[in-house]
Amino acid sequence: MTRLRLGQIEYLNCLPVYYALEEGLLPLDGELVKGPPTRLNRMFFEGDLHCTPLSSIEYARHAGDCFILPRLSITSDGRVASVLFFSHLPVTELEGKRVCVTTASATSVVLLRILFEHYYHVEVELYPVKADLKAMLEIGDGALLIGDDAMLAHQQVIGEGMPVFITDLGQVWKDFTGEKMVYALWVIRREFAEAHPGETTALAELLYHSREIGMGNLPALIKKAHRRTGLPLPVLEDYFHIIRYDFDGDYRRALLTFYDYAYKSGIIEERVRLSVWGEDKCQR
CATH class of the missing domain: 3.40.190.10 (Periplasmic binding protein-like II)
Incomplete structure (x- = not known):
């Protein structure tokens, strides 16, 4: 084998x-x-x-x-603390702005796009770049970071008193749908x-x-x-x-x-069935 x-x-x-x-x-x-x-x-x-x-x-x-x-x-069931969106402006004021998103993530970028479209009703330009909070906020009005990068950036914001808004996407998803993420x-x-x-x-x-x-x-x-x-x-x-x-x-x-x-949102082409190992039938 x-x-x-x-x-x-x-x-x-x-x-x-x-x-x-x-x-x-x-x-x-x-x-x-x-x-x-x-x-x-x-x-x-x-x-x-x-x-x-x-x-x-x-x-x-x-x-x-x-x-x-x-x-x-x-x-997570609401707040996740490691999928964070940092922005110069409140999220609802980002219409037409460039938003930097980490290239390390797939799901979180889609989650952000869904929330912009269906919850905030704000259209932005998503711009994939390497994870670096200050560099991202120099070329865009928002920055999506995930994992340890997000948690360390949060501490950086607190420690340096950076004037940015921090949005926890897990919590926003919960507010929007009432569901876990x-x-x-x-x-x-x-x-x-x-x-x-x-x-x-x-x-x-x-x-x-x-x-x-x-x-x-x-x-x-x-x-x-x-x-x-x-x-x-x-x-x-x-x-x-x-x-x-x-x-x-x-x-x-x-x-x-x-x-x-x-x-x-046209991100996937068809609805999905879950195929779980050891179960007799898919879930829908």
């Missing part, structure tokens, strides 16, 4: 799921490959990864190529899963068990996150209490709501 290559988003939001694997508390018969979401997305679809956390919008575009692993996602899913290539069903089921169990260990060791997890990023301990404690990793019925409904808006 080909040695498993498992993607790992190099942001703190993945740390609880991989903590037990990184610390050697659970064995992984395979290789961890780290990178930002967009790079892992590309590697997965090019066949360089067997399994990875995938931007949820990319699943919608490639649902026939993979299965979703059960009981795992990266989600699913940012990423763990997926496995369809041909790999069908050829190796036992290994696929074992991997799904391993990742879920690793998540349980990680979330059950929050003090150690927070200390590791602090060493990695330098973010203040209270910020990290708050973050790991609001980020979620479930994928139950509520989260599935929320994800399909997100896909419905993506479809209305």
Whole structure:
């Protein structure tokens, strides 16, 4: 059998799921490959990864190529603290303005576009650039950052007293739809899963068990996150209490709501069915 290559988003939001694997508390018969979401997305679809956390919008575009692993996602119920929009003006006053968006994200850029179109009713120019808050705000009137970049930029704004507005997109999505927000899913290539069903089921169990260990060791997890990023301990404690990793019925409904808006905006070409490994039928 080909040695498993498992993607790992190099942001703190993945740390609880991989903590037990990184610390050697659970064995992984395979290789961890780290990178930002967009790079892992590309590697997965090019066949360089067997399994990875995938931007949820990319699943919608490639649902026939993979299965979703059960009981795992990266989600929030309102405020998320790591998908932040920084702007010189209130969001409702950005009509016709240029907005810089990080090239590290796929789902969050689509979420921002949906919110501009359907919630704020504001038309802007989305301009993809490398994540750097000050540089982004020099060439645009807004900046979308995700993950550790967003959290560090938030601390920068506070520390330097920068005169910018900060909008948490998870909270705005909740205000708009009343739903949770699913940012990423763990997926496995369809041909790999069908050829190796036992290994696929074992991997799904391993990742879920690793998540349980990680979330059950929050003090150690927070200390590791602090060493990695330098973010203040209270910020990290708050973050790991609001980020979620479930994928139950509520989260599935929320994800399909997100896909419905993506479809209305012409971002995806057809409505999406969820194909979850180990389940007899797709969800809609």
